[in-house]
Amino acid sequence: MNPDSLLETALKAARDTRKLAIGQGTRHEAPALFEAIFGRRPAQIVADPNTWEAAGRDVVAAFRGAGHPCPGPFVFGADVYAGIEDADRLEAALAGVDAIPVAVGSGTINDLTKLAAHRLGRPYMAVATAASMDGYTAFGASITRGDSKQTFDCPAPAVVAADLDVIAKAPAGMNASGYADLLAKNVAGADWILADAARVEPIAPAVWEIVHENLKSWVADPSGVARNDPEALRGLVAGLMMSGFAMQAHRTSRPASGADHQFSHLWDMQRHAFQGAAPSHGFKVGIGTLASLALHQDLLARDLEHADVERAVASWPTFEHEARRIVELFGPGELAAKAVEETRAKHPSPDQLREQLLRLGQAWPEVRDRLARHLIPFDEVRARLRQVGCPDRPQEIGIPADRLRVSYEQASSIRRRFTVLDVARRFGVFEDSMRAIFRPGGPFEDASPFM
Numbered sequence: 001m002n003p004d005s006l007l008e009t010a011l012k013a014a015r016d017t018r019k020l021a022i023g024q025g026t027r028h029e030a031p032a033l034f035e036a037i038f039g040r041r042p043a044q045i046v047a048d049p050n051t052w053e054a055a056g057r058d059v060v061a062a063f064r065g066a067g068h069p070c071p072g073p074f075v076f077g078a079d080v081y082a083g084i085e086d087a088d089r090l091e092a093a094l095a096g097v098d099a100i101p102v103a104v105g106s107g108t109i110n111d112l113t114k115l116a117a118h119r120l121g122r123p124y125m126a127v128a129t130a131a132s133m134d135g136y137t138a139f140g141a142s143i144t145r146g147d148s149k150q151t152f153d154c155p156a157p158a159v160v161a162a163d164l165d166v167i168a169k170a171p172a173g174m175n176a177s178g179y180a181d182l183l184a185k186n187v188a189g190a191d192w193i194l195a196d197a198a199r200v201e202p203i204a205p206a207v208w209e210i211v212h213e214n215l216k217s218w219v220a221d222p223s224g225v226a227r228n229d230p231e232a233l234r235g236l237v238a239g240l241m242m243s244g245f246a247m248q249a250h251r252t253s254r255p256a257s258g259a260d261h262q263f264s265h266l267w268d269m270q271r272h273a274f275q276g277a278a279p280s281h282g283f284k285v286g287i288g289t290l291a292s293l294a295l296h297q298d299l300l301a302r303d304l305e306h307a308d309v310e311r312a313v314a315s316w317p318t319f320e321h322e323a324r325r326i327v328e329l330f331g332p333g334e335l336a337a338k339a340v341e342e343t344r345a346k347h348p349s350p351d352q353l354r355e356q357l358l359r360l361g362q363a364w365p366e367v368r369d370r371l372a373r374h375l376i377p378f379d380e381v382r383a384r385l386r387q388v389g390c391p392d393r394p395q396e397i398g399i400p401a402d403r404l405r406v407s408y409e410q411a412s413s414i415r416r417r418f419t420v421l422d423v424a425r426r427f428g429v430f431e432d433s434m435r436a437i438f439r440p441g442g443p444f445e446d447a448s449p450f451m
């Protein structure tokens with residue numbers, strides 16, 4: 001399918017988004033895009049001081065130049081963050097105007113506007129200022145309430161404009177971060193192939209196509225992204241937007257997130273910081289991608305077709321045993337409680353386990369061939385992360401090898417999603433895989449905290 005018809009198909013499948021424009025200077029076309037969906041209803045621009053300078057001012061000028069009603073913009077202070085207090089403040093301001101919000105920004109502004117608009121029962125438009133993550137077109141807003149980050153279920157924007165001229169000038173690291181978030185879809189797809197083969201979660205072919213039909217071309221030019229080449233950025237933005245549409249169509253994040261994201265979510269939940277700040281989402285996902293990929297490649301070298309299924313079933317822990325292991329692993333507290341709850345949702349009985357393993361074993365020769373064709377190899381992924389300007393060693397985001405090793409233990413338990421981590425555990429090869437991955441000369445050999 002050519003890219004334009006794939007985009008059309010994806011927009012049709014998407015639940016919320018009806019219009020997407022990606023191009024140079026798109027910020028000036030915001031009024032026409034807005035009007036095509038919302039008519040002459042007033043547009044309320046929402047920004048922060050940086051995104052106001054980058055694009056917000058031009059967007060307001062475009063609306064006013066087109067004679068479109070556009071009340072004074074809502075510009076957050078420089079200390080804006082994706083917290084419930086800021087969402088409340090925006091909601092109160094929007095409640096006083098009869099207007100459709102237009103979020104000009106990236107993750108934070110988009111998530112705040114998404115939640116505030118949803119609470120007021122209004123749709124919204126997004127003008128993307130950085131290719132930093134796939135959340136523009138995803139449903140759900142990630143907002144901090146009290147101590148914890150929560151995902152609120154709310155619709156994606158009805159209209160999205162991505163201006164490549166603005167994105168080319170995004171602060172250092174943001175587009176690199178988005179590149180890693182997009183590159184992760186490759187290994188996330190491999191997890192879905194395994195879940196499908198185990199008949200835990202079937203692949204939805206139409207959704208699969210939205211992400212994987214063009215993924216390898218979208219991620220083909222990391223150096224181009226690093227030097228803000230418009231065509232490389234166009235591919236990156238298209239891929240991130242399409243990933244969001246796939247999530248809208250599937251109504252879960254399965255099409256865009258596997259074990260790669262479980263590592264990142266784990267470090268979020270542990271409030272991991274490095275050099276005084278939390279590493280960006282994409283930087284964490286990039287390292288999570290390498291971790292997941294190392295395990296996939298280890299499994300590819302194994303003969304799971306002839307694995308001793310009865311032995312694996314006999315040594316499979318009861319859920320009570322598993323729950324105790326999790327509490328030991330995390331220490332008592334909220335995180336352990338959440339991990340126990342998520343693990344409960346996917347913990348198979350011995351009979352269910354036998355069935356999963358027999359299915360996977362039987363399908364293995366075919367699955368292994370498919371995975372070998374599908375996966376971008378570890379060394380290539382690492383090289384691309386480096387070229388785009390992302391950390392490509394765990395210690396660069398403050399995760400030394402011993403912490404990464406524990407993270408492999410912990411990551412699968414914090415989400416009920418079935419991934420390569422579960423496959424390794426269920427076949428009873430997890431410990432052996434860890435020895436192989438952390439061997440001298442292995443992929444994370446130089447992840448020492450003292451380098």
Ligand SMILES: [Zn+2]
Nearest residue numbers: 133134181285
């Ligand atoms: Zn992500």
